[in-house]
Amino acid sequence: xxKLKVVENNKRIKERLNLVESTEYKYVLTNDQSKTEDDKLxxxxxxxQITELSELLxxxxxxxxxxxxxxxxxGTKRVDSDNFLYFxxxxxxxxxxxxxxxxxxxxxxxxxxxxxxxxxxxxxxKYAIVNIGKIEYxxxxxxxxxxxxxxxxxxxEVNRSYLKTFxxxxxx
Amino acid sequence: MLEFLSKPFNVxxxxxxxxxxxxxxxxxxxxxxxxxKLRIKQKSLRITSVFTRNKRQFSLLGAAALAPIIIIAxxxxxxxxIEKRNPGHLYQISSATDINFLRDDFYxxxxxxxSHNSFFLNRSGNDFLMEETMDVTTSxxxxxxxxxxxxxxxxxxxxxxxxxxxxxxGKFIYTISEEGIIxxxxxxxxxxxxxxxxxxxxxxxxxxxxxxxxxxxxxYVDDDHxxxxxxxxxxxxxxxxxxxxxxxxxxxxxxxxxxxIKVYDKTDFSLENTYKINGNFIxxxxxxxNLYIVTNNYIPYNEDEEVNLDEFIPYYTINGEKTTADYAxxxxxxxxxxxxxxxxxxxxxxxxxxxxxxVLGDSGYHLYVSxxxxxxVGKLYYYTxxxxxxxxxxxxxxKRETMILKMSINETDVEYSALGMVDGYTLNQFSMDExxxxxxxxxxxxxxxxxxxxxxxxLNEKLEIISKLENLGKTGETIKAVRFVGEYGYVVTxxxxxxxxxxxxxxxxxxxxxxxxxxxxxxxxxxxLGNDYMLGIGFDADSSGRTTGLKxxxxxxxxxxxxxxxxxxxxxxxxxxWTNSSAIYNHKDLLIDLDKGLIALxxxxxxxxxILNYNSGMLVFxxxxxxxxxxxxxxxxTDNDSEQVYVYKAKxxxxxxxxxxxxxxxxxxxxxxxxxxxxxxxxxxx
Numbered sequence: 001x002x003k004l005k006v007v008e009n010n011k012r013i014k015e016r017l018n019l020v021e022s023t024e025y026k027y028v029l030t031n032d033q034s035k036t037e038d039d040k041l042x043x044x045x046x047x048x049q050i051t052e053l054s055e056l057l058x059x060x061x062x063x064x065x066x067x068x069x070x071x072x073x074x075g076t077k078r079v080d081s082d083n084f085l086y087f088x089x090x091x092x093x094x095x096x097x098x099x100x101x102x103x104x105x106x107x108x109x110x111x112x113x114x115x116x117x118x119x120x121x122x123x124x125x126k127y128a129i130v131n132i133g134k135i136e137y138x139x140x141x142x143x144x145x146x147x148x149x150x151x152x153x154x155x156x157e158v159n160r161s162y163l164k165t166f167x168x169x170x171x172x
Numbered sequence: 173m174l175e176f177l178s179k180p181f182n183v184x185x186x187x188x189x190x191x192x193x194x195x196x197x198x199x200x201x202x203x204x205x206x207x208x209k210l211r212i213k214q215k216s217l218r219i220t221s222v223f224t225r226n227k228r229q230f231s232l233l234g235a236a237a238l239a240p241i242i243i244i245a246x247x248x249x250x251x252x253x254i255e256k257r258n259p260g261h262l263y264q265i266s267s268a269t270d271i272n273f274l275r276d277d278f279y280x281x282x283x284x285x286x287s288h289n290s291f292f293l294n295r296s297g298n299d300f301l302m303e304e305t306m307d308v309t310t311s312x313x314x315x316x317x318x319x320x321x322x323x324x325x326x327x328x329x330x331x332x333x334x335x336x337x338x339x340x341x342g343k344f345i346y347t348i349s350e351e352g353i354i355x356x357x358x359x360x361x362x363x364x365x366x367x368x369x370x371x372x373x374x375x376x377x378x379x380x381x382x383x384x385x386x387x388x389x390x391x392y393v394d395d396d397h398x399x400x401x402x403x404x405x406x407x408x409x410x411x412x413x414x415x416x417x418x419x420x421x422x423x424x425x426x427x428x429x430x431x432x433i434k435v436y437d438k439t440d441f442s443l444e445n446t447y448k449i450n451g452n453f454i455x456x457x458x459x460x461x462n463l464y465i466v467t468n469n470y471i472p473y474n475e476d477e478e479v480n481l482d483e484f485i486p487y488y489t490i491n492g493e494k495t496t497a498d499y500a501x502x503x504x505x506x507x508x509x510x511x512x513x514x515x516x517x518x519x520x521x522x523x524x525x526x527x528x529x530x531v532l533g534d535s536g537y538h539l540y541v542s543x544x545x546x547x548x549v550g551k552l553y554y555y556t557x558x559x560x561x562x563x564x565x566x567x568x569x570x571k572r573e574t575m576i577l578k579m580s581i582n583e584t585d586v587e588y589s590a591l592g593m594v595d596g597y598t599l600n601q602f603s604m605d606e607x608x609x610x611x612x613x614x615x616x617x618x619x620x621x622x623x624x625x626x627x628x629x630x631l632n633e634k635l636e637i638i639s640k641l642e643n644l645g646k647t648g649e650t651i652k653a654v655r656f657v658g659e660y661g662y663v664v665t666x667x668x669x670x671x672x673x674x675x676x677x678x679x680x681x682x683x684x685x686x687x688x689x690x691x692x693x694x695x696x697x698x699x700x701l702g703n704d705y706m707l708g709i710g711f712d713a714d715s716s717g718r719t720t721g722l723k724x725x726x727x728x729x730x731x732x733x734x735x736x737x738x739x740x741x742x743x744x745x746x747x748x749x750w751t752n753s754s755a756i757y758n759h760k761d762l763l764i765d766l767d768k769g770l771i772a773l774x775x776x777x778x779x780x781x782x783i784l785n786y787n788s789g790m791l792v793f794x795x796x797x798x799x800x801x802x803x804x805x806x807x808x809x810t811d812n813d814s815e816q817v818y819v820y821k822a823k824x825x826x827x828x829x830x831x832x833x834x835x836x837x838x839x840x841x842x843x844x845x846x847x848x849x850x851x852x853x854x855x856x857x858x
Contacts, residue, residue: 001216020216051585061218065266074280077273082264099506100281120217133219134261138206140199146206151261170209
């Protein structure tokens with residue numbers, strides 16, 4: 001998504017911006033006016049503005065916050081979608097799983113899928129949507145499925161028919 | 173070999189095993205590749221991960237190759253490693269509702285009760301009502317210049333100023349009185365010590381005894397600013413008589429939930445700026461013109477009623493202009509107890525530029541600040557539930573952990589950097605030290621017997637543990653003093669005798685114990701005297717571990733492997749009565765200047781045979797490599813026996829020695845501190 005073009009301290013600036021560059025990019029980030037590219041979106045910054053720039057990049061990547069409403073024994077909760085580890089259908093009910101609790105979501109899985117299409121979530125089976133940011137470890141199983149260890153130590157399986165899209169998703 | 177392969181069965185077996193190996197190798201490569209891609213993907217999605225897990229994943233080959241016994245052994249290891257930190261990741265907060273939700277979630281799911289520590293309880297209605305009065309007593313001379321040669325606060329870190337209750341800038345001496353601040357003219361190049369007089373009094377008392385009163389906690393001074401940090405206290409009043417009630421001989425105040433900073437212009441000591449913060453004061457530092465303040469706002473929790481967080485959200489004002497923390501900017505690490513807001517503030521004293529960073533989670537109390545980072549540590553003392561790997565049953569363990577909150581600072585920018593955990597508890601701010609980006613932390617676990625473990629951890633920039641040294645000291649000994657100096661660490665442990673350890677921390681991967689010295693008694697404070705000597709202040713003790721007197725020691729550490737006692741001074745209880753010094757616990761009460769060979773510390777003798785026969789004064793030593801410690805004097809301010817005059821600080825300007833008590837500032841020379849040359853009455857004592 002991004003290409004960084006700075007003269008000095010390239011590594012340090014990249015680190016401070018927490019930036020990952022990609023070969024096919026839409027944005028050029030530079031501290032040198034002459035390095036801008038005509039067909040791209042150019043962001044010219046000075047080193048003093050790194051914190052602000054980092055916030056801007058967050059915004060570009062993460063976009064608008066999507067809230068998901070769910071229910072548990074303590075009532076209705078409205079939670080930033082980024083905090084969910086995964087969504088799963090159990091006994092024909094959809095649950096959103098958080099670090100220590102889960103919420104009943106009164107939506108169909110495909111409706112949720114649509115709601116989260118700009119967000120870093122991926123469908124991994126007919127029953128589950130997973131937050132990419134909350135995957136701790138990927139372990140290939142012997143039967144060519146993938147086992148995802150989530151941040152809360154839950155295991156989610158990537159079904160064979162979703163394997164291809166999952167692997168494509170990992171490319172940047 | 174050839175013979176082995178001549179049998180067809182063996183060939184098939186080898187091919188089969190090779191086939192399996194290749195298959196498993198392929199899987200391992202895929203596993204590695206997928207996870208590498210996942211990390212990059214997560215980074216490109218700008219997902220902040222605060223912790224990397226300690227838990228190692230099994231590789232397929234490893235799993236296939238390991239014998240069942242080794243697998244069982246590994247299961248045991250994994251079971252143990254689960255006990256280790258499993259802290260979460262940054263939680264995205266957008267609004268007060270998010271915070272209320274995560275608090276509900278945390279308290280209901282963990283069973284942890286929000287600690288109702290009255291120390292932190294907030295109260296409303298004390299929001300800076302005070303009108304300040306300034307009473308200029310005399311202002312005869314602001315002309316004349318001070319000396320460049322004067323004593324600064326005895327700070328832990330060079331360049332990072334700590335606030336203190338008595339200061340000098342080479343011309344004035346600043347002290348805190350019952351009413352406010354007294355600024356005394358102490359020295360000018362033109363007239364020397366003859367100028368000693370009160371230049372200005374700043375009075376914070378209010379006519380209304382029941383009102384709110386500002387009480388200074390400490391001060392800073394530099395070339396341009398004089399800064400007073402304090403809190404506004406509600407005075408406790410008797411409703412009927414409207415008079416201040418005296419409790420235990422002192423006015424009784426409620427603990428305030430505010431912090432106030434008053435910045436004065438150095439040219440005429442007029443009030444320039446006022447910063448106010450709605451939090452309990454935890455700590456402060458000053459680096460050049462940037463002032464850093466750490467405060468805490470405890471948030472009550474009631475599971476039946478939603479708390480209105482707007483009442484507790486941190487804010488600051490600059491000359492009345494208010495800035496409130498934005499919910500979206502609040503940092504919360506999943507898994508930490510969301511019981512309070514801890515806020516880190518930076519103010520530029522020149523431009524009034526300010527920044528704040530707020531963390532929702534456990535708060536801390538020991539503040540250590542390096543030129544680039546602030547570290548706040550606190551105990552975690554609640555129970556948590558864990559699932560045993562073997563039994564699959566939940567069990568509760570009592571965590572004895574220290575949480576370290578790291579903020580990076582760059583002038584007025586304050587930014588959350590990392591959160592880390594180590595076992596055990598820290599002793600004080602000297603338990604921490606930053607060196608080449610790594611943090612060294614000394615902790616003690618357990619309270620008695622075999623359970624005690626003294627450790628020194630080395631953590632990287634992300635506060636992940638690189639290495640640790642364990643079991644410092646003998647059975648039952650706890651850490652009494654710590655000092656880190658560059659590549660070395662010095663630790664004193666004690667129960668009966670004082671092992672003084674020198675640690676080699678040059679290679680953060682492999683810290684080691686380099687030298688050891690065992691002597692009676694123990695030091696509670698260590699301060700380097702150049703590269704070759706270490707000053708220790710503490711107690712002498714008999715063979716059973718009972719303290720027998722105050723002891724000031726100088727260790728020779730030029731040979732790190734063989735530290736020795738170079739020089740010491742002991743003030744035995746049997747001779748001096750009960751002796752003590754505030755330098756035992758407050759390093760800022762110690763005056764040290766190596767160039768002048770000067771060491772001075774407050775000293776109290778209390779002869780319990782007679783009632784109230786206690787004698788306070790400043791104990792002065794000269795130190796040189798040739799003759800070690802030599803006592804040069806004891807400066808007392810007591811005029812008669814019935815009076816309680818406490819000498820608490822010493823300063824020098826040029827060659828003059830100033831001792832400061834609650835009643836006087838007295839001047840003598842460094843070489844002859846007992847001969848008083850000039851004296852200034854600050855206030856009458858009762």
